[in-house]
Amino acid sequence: TVSLILGIGSLSFSQAKLLAIKAGVILLFFWGVVIALVLVMPGAFPHWESAAFFSTSMVETPPPIDFLSIYIPSNPFFALANNVVPAVVLFSILAGIALMGIKKKTYMLEVLSAASQALIKVTGIIVRLTPIGVFAISASAAGTMTVEQFGQLQVYFVVHILAALLLTFVVFPLILTSLTPFRYRDIFRFSKDALVTGFTTGSSFVVLAVMADSCKRLFDHYDFKEENTESYIDVVLPVSFNFPTMGKVLALLFILFAAWFSGIQIPLEKYPGFVLSGLFSFFAGLDMAIPFMLDLTRIPADMYQLYVVTGIVNVRFTTLLSVMGLIVFTVLVTCSITGLLKIRPKQALLSLVIAVLASAGVVGGSSVYFDRAVKNEYTKDQVIAGMQLMSLPVPRRVYKSPPKDITPADSKLPVLERIRQTGVIRVGYHPDNLPFSYFNSAGELVGLDVDLAQLLAFELDCRLEFIPFDFETMDRQLNDHKFDLIMAGVAITTTRLQRMTFSAPYMVGTLAFMVRDYRRDDFSTRKALKSRKGLKLGVMRSKLYVKKLQAYLPDAEVVLVHSPGDFLENPETDLDGLLTIAEAGAAWSLLYPSFQAVVPQPDISRIQMGYPIAGRDLQMADFMSQWIDAKKKSGEFQRKYDHWILGRGAVTEKPRWSVVRDVLGWVD
Numbered sequence: 001t002v003s004l005i006l007g008i009g010s011l012s013f014s015q016a017k018l019l020a021i022k023a024g025v026i027l028l029f030f031w032g033v034v035i036a037l038v039l040v041m042p043g044a045f046p047h048w049e050s051a052a053f054f055s056t057s058m059v060e061t062p063p064p065i066d067f068l069s070i071y072i073p074s075n076p077f078f079a080l081a082n083n084v085v086p087a088v089v090l091f092s093i094l095a096g097i098a099l100m101g102i103k104k105k106t107y108m109l110e111v112l113s114a115a116s117q118a119l120i121k122v123t124g125i126i127v128r129l130t131p132i133g134v135f136a137i138s139a140s141a142a143g144t145m146t147v148e149q150f151g152q153l154q155v156y157f158v159v160h161i162l163a164a165l166l167l168t169f170v171v172f173p174l175i176l177t178s179l180t181p182f183r184y185r186d187i188f189r190f191s192k193d194a195l196v197t198g199f200t201t202g203s204s205f206v207v208l209a210v211m212a213d214s215c216k217r218l219f220d221h222y223d224f225k226e227e228n229t230e231s232y233i234d235v236v237l238p239v240s241f242n243f244p245t246m247g248k249v250l251a252l253l254f255i256l257f258a259a260w261f262s263g264i265q266i267p268l269e270k271y272p273g274f275v276l277s278g279l280f281s282f283f284a285g286l287d288m289a290i291p292f293m294l295d296l297t298r299i300p301a302d303m304y305q306l307y308v309v310t311g312i313v314n315v316r317f318t319t320l321l322s323v324m325g326l327i328v329f330t331v332l333v334t335c336s337i338t339g340l341l342k343i344r345p346k347q348a349l350l351s352l353v354i355a356v357l358a359s360a361g362v363v364g365g366s367s368v369y370f371d372r373a374v375k376n377e378y379t380k381d382q383v384i385a386g387m388q389l390m391s392l393p394v395p396r397r398v399y400k401s402p403p404k405d406i407t408p409a410d411s412k413l414p415v416l417e418r419i420r421q422t423g424v425i426r427v428g429y430h431p432d433n434l435p436f437s438y439f440n441s442a443g444e445l446v447g448l449d450v451d452l453a454q455l456l457a458f459e460l461d462c463r464l465e466f467i468p469f470d471f472e473t474m475d476r477q478l479n480d481h482k483f484d485l486i487m488a489g490v491a492i493t494t495t496r497l498q499r500m501t502f503s504a505p506y507m508v509g510t511l512a513f514m515v516r517d518y519r520r521d522d523f524s525t526r527k528a529l530k531s532r533k534g535l536k537l538g539v540m541r542s543k544l545y546v547k548k549l550q551a552y553l554p555d556a557e558v559v560l561v562h563s564p565g566d567f568l569e570n571p572e573t574d575l576d577g578l579l580t581i582a583e584a585g586a587a588w589s590l591l592y593p594s595f596q597a598v599v600p601q602p603d604i605s606r607i608q609m610g611y612p613i614a615g616r617d618l619q620m621a622d623f624m625s626q627w628i629d630a631k632k633k634s635g636e637f638q639r640k641y642d643h644w645i646l647g648r649g650a651v652t653e654k655p656r657w658s659v660v661r662d663v664l665g666w667v668d
Contacts, residue, residue, distance in 0.1 A: 001080070001092045002119060004283065006112040007239050008096025009105060015235060016100055022336045023236060023329075027243060030329060033171060034249040035275055037359060041159050042256050044366035051380050051593040052263060053647030054586035057298070059510040059599050070277065084292075086280030155370060156257040156310055162362045163250060164317035168195075168324045170358045172246070174351035176328045178344055180335050182218060190218045191327050198323040202315045204245060207323060212237050215330050224340060232334045237326060240333075244282035246325030247318035251286050252278045254310070255293050258303040265520065266297055286311075383650050384434070384590045385441040390643055391454040396464035398445045400431075402482065403467065411481045415613060415620035419484060425462045427453045428469040428477065428486035428612075432563045435587040435644045436489030448644035449487040452506075455636065456627065471540070475499040478614045485624065486612045489584070493544045493607075501616040504625035505608035506632075507641065509581035511545075512597040513537070514567065514588060523577060523598040529553065538567050538578040545579055552603075568592045581607065583645050 011019070073079055073091035080088055099105050173187050188195075194210040201207070215233045255278070259266050266274060277296055281289040290307050294300070335341040419425050429437040429450065437447040445466055457464045467483045474486060478500055491509065492502050513523045522528055529535075535556040539545045540563065549558050559575070561567060567578045568588060580588075585597025613621045631637040642648040 001088060002112055002116045004089065004092035005096045005099060006109065006116055007241075008093060009099030009112070010109055011100055011235070011239070013100055016097075018337065019236065019239065019333070023240065023333045026329060026332050026336065027240070030172075030246060030325060031244070031249055031279060033175075034167065034246050035252065037163055037167065037171075038250065038252045038256065039271070040359065040363060041163050041253055041366075042260065044159055044363045044370065045155055045257070045260050046367070046370035046374050051589040051596075052586065053590070053650070054583045054597075054645050058512075058582050058586065058597065059604060071280070086277060086283075089280050089283040092283075152261055152374070153306065153310065154374060156254065156261075156306075157313060158366055158369070159257070160250070160253055160310070160314050161317050162366060163253060164247070164314075164321045166358055166362050167246060167250070168317075168321045171355050172324050172328045174355055176331060178348040178351045179332060179341055181222060181224075181340070182331070186218065186221060187328075190214045190221065191324065194323050194327065195320060198319045199316050202319050204247070204319050204322040204326065205241070208237065208241065211323060211327050211330070214327055215334070218331060219334070224338070229334060229338060232337055233330055236333045237330045240326060240329055244279060245322035247320075247322030248282040248286060248289075249279065250318065250321060251282065251290065252293075254290065254307055255297060255299070258294065258299045258306070259297065261306070262299055262303065264297075264299055267521070267524070270297075378593055380590045380593065382441070383647070384587060387440060387446055387644070387650055388444075389446055389451050389454060390640060391451050392458050394454055394457045394462070394464055396454070396457070396466065398466045399468060401468060402477075411615055415484050415615065415617040416623055419460060419462060423462050424465055425453075425457050425460060425485075426465045426467055426483035428474065428483040428488060429453075429466045430471070430488040431468055432565065433489050434564075434584055434591075436584070437487070447488075448640055449489055451640050451644065452631070452637070453487045455631070455640075471542075474612065478612055479616075481614050484614050485620065489609055490612055491542070491581075491607045492610050493542055495542070495544050496612070500612040501618065501621050502610035502612055503621050504628055505610045506628045506637070507583075507609050509583050509607050509609055510599055511605040511607060512580060512582035512585050512599045513577040514564065514580050514585045514595050515577040515598055517594055517596055519576070520596055520598055523600060525601050526603045529600055532576075535576045536574055538575045540564070540578070540580065549579060564588050568595060587645075 008016070069087070070084060071086045071090055073087040073094075076088060076091040078084070079091070099108060102108070173184055176182055176187055177184050191211075191214045194207045194214050197207045197210055198204050204211075212233055215237070216230055219229055219233075252275070255274070256266070274293075274297065278289075278293055281292050291301060291304050294303055332341065413421070429445065431437065431439060431445075433447070435447055436449045437445065440446045450466070453464065453466075465483075469477050469483070469486065469488075471490075474490070475496070477483065478486065485503075489509075490496075490502075492505060496502075515523050522532055530553065533555055535553060537549060537553070537556050537558050538561040539549060539558055540561055543560070546558050546560065549556065561575075561578065564578060564580065564584075567573055567575050568591075580597065582597045582599055585595075589595050589597060611624050613624065628637070643650065
């Protein structure tokens with residue numbers, strides 16, 4: 001804030017007008033070059049087979065970006081306190097412009113200059129503590145990251161360094177040689193001291209004087225020195241330093257990497273806002289801008305820790321690029337003001353060809369390298385297939401098919417009384433209903449509802465009998481008392497309420513479409529869905545949802561399917577998507593990572609899930625409703641939900657190898 005107001009306010013109107021016209025166009029061009037490379041570099045990211053357990057972010061409607069509050073500084077103090085960087089920047093620029101027209105601004109400039117020096121000293125004190133913080137964050141990351149994550153982090157190191165080197169040694173020098181008489185080798189001859197010092201110190205601020213001297217010596221060498229050349233350099237360089245340097249703009253690449261690392265896709269239509277917000281936020285320090293951009297793009301905030309870790313190495317190359325960008329920018333603006341700027345068509349065409357070929361080589365070469373060096377061993381399918389029950393074991397028997405010799409329950413007795421007398425609770429389950437009831441890799445029946453059934457049997461001191469059912473006939477099986485209740489992720493619908501009695505809802509699911517990864521955007525919004533003609537969509541179990549889907553998408557063909565496997569396991573199927581709930585879709589995507597569960601925005605539709613009770617027994621339904629409420633209040637339901645739906649604790653994290661533990665044996 002202080003440096004922007006001071007830098008702009010110290011100018012006269014004539015200087016500001018000249019710089020705004022000459023320097024503004026060149027600066028926008030430079031930013032455009034870096035942004036273009038940033039948007040191209042993710043093409044080098046390797047294809048990463050990935051899937052994740054359900055997350056509440058899947059079903060949340062992202063709030064629209066309020067550009068008014070982001071850019072308009074209605075309250076600059078609020079913007080400062082809440083890290084709303086673009087609003088602070090705009091306020092500072094306006095304050096600086098206002099200060100230019102004040103005759104007695106010298107006193108204010110002296111105050112701002114003193115404040116700037118004081119803040120630099122404060123920053124210096126904080127910088128002394130930085131190595132401790134960086135060491136702590138790096139140690140934490142190194143101790144908690146997996147080998148797979150280290151492989152992914154390598155991707156950012158490589159693309160960032162290559163992009164910085166490409167811009168520093170190829171793109172920007174070629175731009176200068178295309179528009180000025182200066183030769184390529186002389187540019188590096190006079191800028192090498194500033195480049196080396198900047199790379200060594202990791203700070204472009206400390207080499208401002210060296211950069212100014214490099215620019216002046218370059219003009220002297222060609223004998224282009226005019227009366228005001230040095231004064232132009234002395235004005236252009238410090239003022240331009242207050243604007244985002246090319247190294248800062250390159251940090252947008254980290255946001256795209258963080259999205260790839262987290263398995264998040266930034267929609268194409270949001271890229272203009274993403275770029276504009278990034279430019280404004282980079283007026284501030286990167287340590288403020290990166291968290292702001294992560295929050296704006298809804299990427300997990302803890303990705304900032306990875307940025308700090310990568311910064312230990314990447315800051316050198318960021319500074320290298322910033323120094324070269326400032327030198328080339330200052331020389332170009334000075335040439336523009338003094339009349340030395342002139343397009344050389346042949347040199348410009350040759351430079352463009354070289355830059356395009358070099359960029360293509362960097363992206364293509366990186367992609368080939370990552371395909372060979374970064375191994376993607378997908379293991380999430382083994383995770384969900386190997387999950388175990390959390391509840392204490394109880395005597396149980398699991399029927400793989402409906403038993404023919406089992407004695408029908410006494411329908412004259414209330415269900416709860418029958419359970420007490422027989423000491424057996426019969427639970428209906430579906431063998432193909434992840435993550436509520438399914439068979440794991442060991443052949444054991446597991447899942448959220450299976451775990452809850454086992455907890456219920458333990459507390460009732462009963463044995464368990466699991467009996468399979470079909471969704472098409474479950475109401476008849478219940479009415480025939482084949483089992484006492486169903487615990488298998490059954491949605492409560494109007495049609496089912498007419499034929500069965502349910503407990504109170506134990507959870508709420510969100511309707512979603514299971515689609516192939518590459519078709520995610522086709523199903524992400526209502527507008528995209530309705531613009532697609534000839535869709536063929538599958539629906540499981542309920543004719544009610546067939547009618548709802550037909551009303552929602554009149555042009556789509558809707559068909560009933562027996563199980564998700566009909567769609568997921570058959571690559572030849574002509575179905576475009578399968579209607580399911582997001583919680584189940586996320587679980588299935590772990591087994592089939594080439595598919596994703598997509599919730600169309602903003603049409604979020606939720607369904608309640610409950611336990612159907614045999615014989616429409618109201619007493620048992622009331623008992624189960626109160627039992628569900630008790631388990632939720634005690635936290636037991638939440639622990640099981642976190643485990644089976646959110647995947648927490650699904651993988652037992654083994655401690656990393658440690659000298660203290662594995663060699664010295666000081667800790668277990």
